[in-house]
Amino acid sequence: MQNRIILIVVGLALIFGVGFFVYSTKQPVFIPPEEIIDQTPSPTPTPSVVVATPKPTPTPTPTPTFISTPTPSGITLSQIALHNSRSSCWSAINGNVYDLTSWIPYHPGGENTILSICGKNGSGAYNGEHGGSSKTAKILIGFKIGVLVQ
Amino acid sequence: MTINIKFSRLELGQNLLRLGLAAVFLWFGFSQLFDSLRWVSVVPDWAVELFHLPPAIIVLANGALEVILGSLIATDVLVRIPAIILALHLIPIALDFGITATAIRDYGLVIAAFTLALIYGYHENKPEL
Numbered sequence: 001m002q003n004r005i006i007l008i009v010v011g012l013a014l015i016f017g018v019g020f021f022v023y024s025t026k027q028p029v030f031i032p033p034e035e036i037i038d039q040t041p042s043p044t045p046t047p048s049v050v051v052a053t054p055k056p057t058p059t060p061t062p063t064p065t066f067i068s069t070p071t072p073s074g075i076t077l078s079q080i081a082l083h084n085s086r087s088s089c090w091s092a093i094n095g096n097v098y099d100l101t102s103w104i105p106y107h108p109g110g111e112n113t114i115l116s117i118c119g120k121n122g123s124g125a126y127n128g129e130h131g132g133s134s135k136t137a138k139i140l141i142g143f144k145i146g147v148l149v150q
Numbered sequence: 151m152t153i154n155i156k157f158s159r160l161e162l163g164q165n166l167l168r169l170g171l172a173a174v175f176l177w178f179g180f181s182q183l184f185d186s187l188r189w190v191s192v193v194p195d196w197a198v199e200l201f202h203l204p205p206a207i208i209v210l211a212n213g214a215l216e217v218i219l220g221s222l223i224a225t226d227v228l229v230r231i232p233a234i235i236l237a238l239h240l241i242p243i244a245l246d247f248g249i250t251a252t253a254i255r256d257y258g259l260v261i262a263a264f265t266l267a268l269i270y271g272y273h274e275n276k277p278e279l
Contacts, residue, residue, distance in 0.1 A: 011224035
């Protein structure tokens with residue numbers, strides 16, 4: 001009888017513990033920067049909850065800087081390598097290049113899996129985890145921004 | 151008052167398997183309830199067509215099912231039937247992933263859940279299962 005009571009207590013602790021853990025580690029909902037609406041003065045003042053993010057003012061650079069934007073001819077690994085962070089995450093997977101930035105908080109396997117392939121060729125990691133899965137391929141195609149060139 | 155806990159190896163194994171599996175299903179269940187957006191994209195098309203429900207509702211319903219059955223297993227109220235139901239509901243999910251690392255993990259969970267349903271409550275003094 002005592003064993004059973006202890007097991008029930010352990011079970012209840014497990015339920016609340018896991019629930020609390022999942023709740024406390026929940027990822028915040030990510031809003032891509034381009035979807036954040038600027039607060040511009042309107043003729044009719046309306047209460048708004050949208051927070052405007054100050055856009056950085058561009059600073060003139062004396063020398064031409066390398067801008068990593070996808071070109072029709074493709075994207076190189078060196079361009080991808082520039083996007084190796086949470087704020088801009090590109091990855092090459094099986095010959096295509098994907099901008100996975102907005103997918104980071106939604107990846108069911110956790111953020112770190114995506115963050116680990118930012119700025120790199122992530123084919124090995126992707127194929128090891130999802131290779132052959134048409135469902136994940138369909139999700140991935142929505143993030144395609146170009147093809148990989150050497 | 152003294153607490154006297156005595157488990158045989160079999161009982162300890164059964165309870166560890168039970169609590170371990172319950173923790174897994176509770177984690178995924180709570181994650182679907184608290185963090186549904188993360189899971190909406192992985193709802194298979196056939197599930198949407200089968201239930202005629204939006205993916206978000208399927209995620210919430212699946213999460214609730216896993217939390218309820220996981221809680222029954224964790225608290226030792228009912229173990230064998232919830233374990234069978236969870237194993238059966240995990241099979242189509244794993245099949246949908248194909249042969250991938252995620253699916254292999256899920257197949258392992260299916261086998262573990264079936265094993266729990268088979269061995270839970272079995273005592274060594276019984277002659278056979």
